[in-house]
Amino acid sequence: MSEPFESLARAFPEVRLSADAADRVAYARDLWPRHHLAVRAGNVAQHRPAGIVWPTSTEEVARIVRWAHDTETPVVPFGAGSGVCAGVLPHERIVVIDLKRLSRWRSLDTEGRTLDVEAGHMGMPLEENLNRRGLTLGHFPSSILCSTVGGWIAARSAGQCSGKYGKIEDMVLALECVTGTGEVVHLHHRTSGPNLIPLVIGSEGTLAVVTCATLRLHPNPTVRAFAGFSFPSTEHGWDAMRAMFQAGLRPAISRLYDPFDAMLARRGSVEKDRADSAAAPGLGATALRSLLRRPGTINELLEGAFGSKVLGGSLLVLIFEGFDDGPSRDMEQAKAILSRMRGTYAGEGPARQWLQHRYSASYRQAPVFAAGLFSDTMEVAAPWSKLRGLYDGVRRALGEHVFVMAHLSHAYPDGCCIYFSFAGTAAKGDGIAGLEGWDARCELTYDRAWKAAMAAAVDAGGTLAHHHGVGRSKAPRMADELGTGGVSTVRALMRAFDPKGILNPGNLLPRTSSKPTLNDAHPRTVRA
């Protein structure tokens, strides 16, 4: 047990904590896909924390943070560890504060439709418990089975129904959090401002430890209307989505798949058993690895008019939900708009099938990695007027390195998020010193793809992340996103909330010190 952690154990004999080797391995990372490559290479836990502590009350969190402040011990708040950007990347001095034992409902106001819930509450049980009372939060991230309320707030999360209910930032009425000095503060939504809640949401554990949130609820819908529409191209599809949202329609689900992704969706969004076995290491995996050595050619083929024709065009999955005849009236209005915009009605099947398998897609990563490949996702956003440039720019940038497909699943009246999914393999190793290993060469492809894609997103006027957050994976690029003024402003906020810089140090912003506690997750200089 390290010295700081021994001191913590002495200071809080009543709080559950552990410096056990297995626990330290379990808390050494989140679900950043680049970690998976390290794990596959045998580097299971390079970033082990000093230990883990499990507080059960806000007061305990505050006392632990005060101790950390006094001893200048860095701490990282931890939910369920399902972040995908290396927002959690501890080192041997860091103490992880796991909030999952802080998971009570403090109060439910069924008439006013609000809930005070502690930050460690897991997503799915929260929604199921609300549903039993005829209520819903309306927040359905793909990670709902392995994420917490605090994690959603930390990452500025989006759920599948963001088109109707908004993102998590649109659901928070009040926050209780612990600043870097150990002070418990209560922040309140204020329509006319000043509203400090948006500053803490998305701050990824660098400004305060969120301990409780007051969330806005909705009556749980009893009726749904389903439809699928095919479009000649992805652009035709997003023009139709734009028209719907600007006409005032708010579908709970509107997901537009590019032709390849649409082909997969039409085949069945999850043929799970088959998918797993086909991707297992063996002849199929070898063929796939060979194919992915030439991603540019495949991408060009599939993205062009030929690909669109062969694959059957793009597919829009649409679900309205509500009460009585509301959803069917909205669907009729949507059908009228979409038909005018070259949409061809494809029946209810695609939408019903999507709903049935709505959380399955996130669990298809393991077979890809087991096959010696890698996969990841990138979610960018822009106003509608910049969407074409963003789509083409990022797709082209990624496509030089990896196989890429896309869907658009978070639309707003003024713009949309594009969600790129990609898979790649090892870069050719000839002449690259020190990169003899397969996984090291996979990392090289991975880094090249991300670096090119992030530059392309900024060049096209898009934002680097719509709902996954920044973590350490995008931190080196934050000056491109926010400008020097924005980075200075976030640093000023950090100094105000956390004067000693003990909360998740190294996360969110590019490093300033010449001797960082951690290396950049994505080095600025990527080997050519």
Add this chain to the structure above:
Amino acid sequence: MSDLAIAIDEPSLLVGVVGTTTLSALEAALKARGLTLGVALERASTKTVADWLASGAVGSASVFADPADHLVAGLEATLPDGSKLVVRPSPRRSVGPDLIALALGTCGRLANVDYAWLRIHVKSAARPAFPLPGGRDLDPPLTEQENRLVELFASELRSGRPS
């Protein structure tokens, strides 16, 4: 900052506007194109866009009325130390704290808006409106604790420490 006093992005239904433009001038320019800011301007029409945002955008809808829709998509602002903050327009983002909040309803204590990208509406289009959460004051007075935090931010922003 754009040289244009008013720049309309019709596909995105956004307007870029210099902070010194009055709301009445903005609304007149929009009206000529069949568009509107879509807010109740009675008492605020003589205000400039910068002053209106600094004083809390009175007359605009609550975010809880239509969670998919936000009033401000991006802005350029001057911080207390004179440096510039640019938040490029985007429907949503997940890149750290939402810095737009520094300028909304803070009466210039944390940022002064030089240019803003605002949501606009086709005059004839329907506007969704959920019932607001009941039993709560959605505009409570600033607590002493929150006021102290705002002062702390302002002090840090004035310090002009480099990034």
